[in-house]
Amino acid sequence: MxxxxxxxxxxxxxxxxxxxxxxxxxxxxxxxxxxxxxxxxxxxxxxxxxxxxxxxxxxxxxxxxxxxxxxxxxxxxxxxxxxxxxxxxxxxxxxxxxxxxxxxxxxxxxxxxxxxxxxxxxxxxxxxxxxxxxxxxxxxxxxxxxxxxxxxxxxxxxxxxxxxxxxxxxxxxxxxxxxxxxxxxxxxxxxxxxNNVQSLPCDEILFVQVVKQGFNNRRKTLRNALKNLNLATVVTSLPLLDKRAEQLSVDDFIFLTQKIEDSRGAIG
Missing domain, CATH: 3.40.50.150 (Vaccinia Virus protein VP39)
Structure with a gap:
């Protein structure tokens, strides 16, 4: 048929x-x-x-x-x-x-x-x-x-x-x-x-976590938005933390993730 x-x-x-x-x-x-x-x-x-x-x-x-x-x-x-x-x-x-x-x-x-x-x-x-x-x-x-x-x-x-x-x-x-x-x-x-970036120069899982948490609290400064990450003092002293997530470039988020990663390594 x-x-x-x-x-x-x-x-x-x-x-x-x-x-x-x-x-x-x-x-x-x-x-x-x-x-x-x-x-x-x-x-x-x-x-x-x-x-x-x-x-x-x-x-x-x-x-x-x-x-x-x-x-x-x-x-x-x-x-x-x-x-x-x-x-x-x-x-x-x-x-x-x-x-x-x-x-x-x-x-x-x-x-x-x-x-x-x-x-x-x-x-x-x-x-x-x-x-x-x-x-x-x-x-x-x-x-x-x-x-x-x-x-x-x-x-x-x-x-x-x-x-x-x-x-x-x-x-x-x-x-x-x-x-x-x-x-x-x-x-x-x-x-x-x-682009040509095969991998970011930071912990990529932590990078995603930082980005998501920053924007999920986008009206707050990053110092407050990222509180749950238990940031070390060396990180909370960064001028970037006085900004809101929307003010940070991709490179800024990578830099911030690196600093958080480094601070955790220093504590360990």
């Missing part, structure tokens, strides 16, 4: 689906990928009805895999992109074993669901030694936060952690009218490109 192709997928609110229908913007997003020679593996997150997939599949230099959690979208993609059937993973990116799917380096692209975009970036950070590049569309407010410099009110945890390992490029803004259904907010496309 012949199976008829489904013409569309119903956007599901609980999955945060807003399907891009502007082909020119889709191509512009795909064109944002800057693949290095010999590093052409790409994972598309949440392809939906394949608006980006179409252009990715046409690119000769892209070795494409897709992950989609929505069963209806998976069926649609397999019907409309039969050559990619074996490359479509039905599942949750946040639970995907990336080291099994990709033996080496790869890039990420997608129109990220707004309700989990931050979680996606924390997952990218966990696999920063594999993920060379991310090109994505997401809520403009989150994009602004990621790209923000210190001293800016939108500067936060993701700003520091991502900028420690990636160069951030704000590519362009996208209006709500090019989506179905249109979101209530502006969107933006950003690119993250891995």
């Amino acid at each position: 012949r199976v008829e192709k489904s013409d569309k997928v119903r956007p599901k609110k609980f999955l945060g689906q807003h399907f891009l229908h502007d082909q020119s913007i889709a191509k512009k997003i795909v064109d944002g990928l800057q693949l290095a020679e010999g590093s052409n593996e790409v994972l598309e997150i949440g392809p939906g009805m394949g608006v980006l997939t179409k252009f990715l599949a046409e690119a000769n230099d892209v070795d494409l895999k897709l992950i989609e959690i929505d069963r209806e979208s998976v069926v649609y993609l397999k019907q409309h992109y039969p050559l990619l059937r074996e490359r479509i993973i039905e599942g949750d990116f946040l639970k995907l074993d990336l080291t099994t799917v990709f033996g080496g380096h790869f890039s990420v692209i997608g129109n990220f669901p707004y309700n989990i975009s931050s979680q996606i970036f924390f997952r990218v950070l966990d696999h920063r030694h594999q993920v060379d590049q991310v090109v994505c569309m997401l809520q403009k407010e989150v994009a602004d936060r990621i790209a923000a410099k210190h001293g800016n009110k939108t500067y936060g945890i993701l700003s520091v952690l991502l900028q420690a390992y990636y160069h951030i490029d704000m590519l362009f803004k996208v209006s709500p009218g090019v989506f179905t259904p249109p979101p209530k907010v502006m969107s933006a496309v950003i690119r993250l490109r891995r």
Whole structure:
């Protein structure tokens, strides 16, 4: 029996689906990928009805895999992109074993669901030694936060952690009218490109702890925000502790982490 192709997928609110229908913007997003020679593996997150997939599949230099959690979208993609059937993973990116799917380096692209975009970036950070590049569309407010410099009110945890390992490029803004259904907010496309930092010159777990605790108490000076870390006197005397988290650059946070680490070593 012949199976008829489904013409569309119903956007599901609980999955945060807003399907891009502007082909020119889709191509512009795909064109944002800057693949290095010999590093052409790409994972598309949440392809939906394949608006980006179409252009990715046409690119000769892209070795494409897709992950989609929505069963209806998976069926649609397999019907409309039969050559990619074996490359479509039905599942949750946040639970995907990336080291099994990709033996080496790869890039990420997608129109990220707004309700989990931050979680996606924390997952990218966990696999920063594999993920060379991310090109994505997401809520403009989150994009602004990621790209923000210190001293800016939108500067936060993701700003520091991502900028420690990636160069951030704000590519362009996208209006709500090019989506179905249109979101209530502006969107933006950003690119993250891995920098040359293989590891920070400090305890990276402690670095994350310092950054998170500082911003979780962002209205307080760091002297008060970091009290639970039981800072040694040599650390509490640092002028940096008189500032709030948003006033510290990535290098400042690294320096502060080094000082905390050194003070603990001296005590030990």
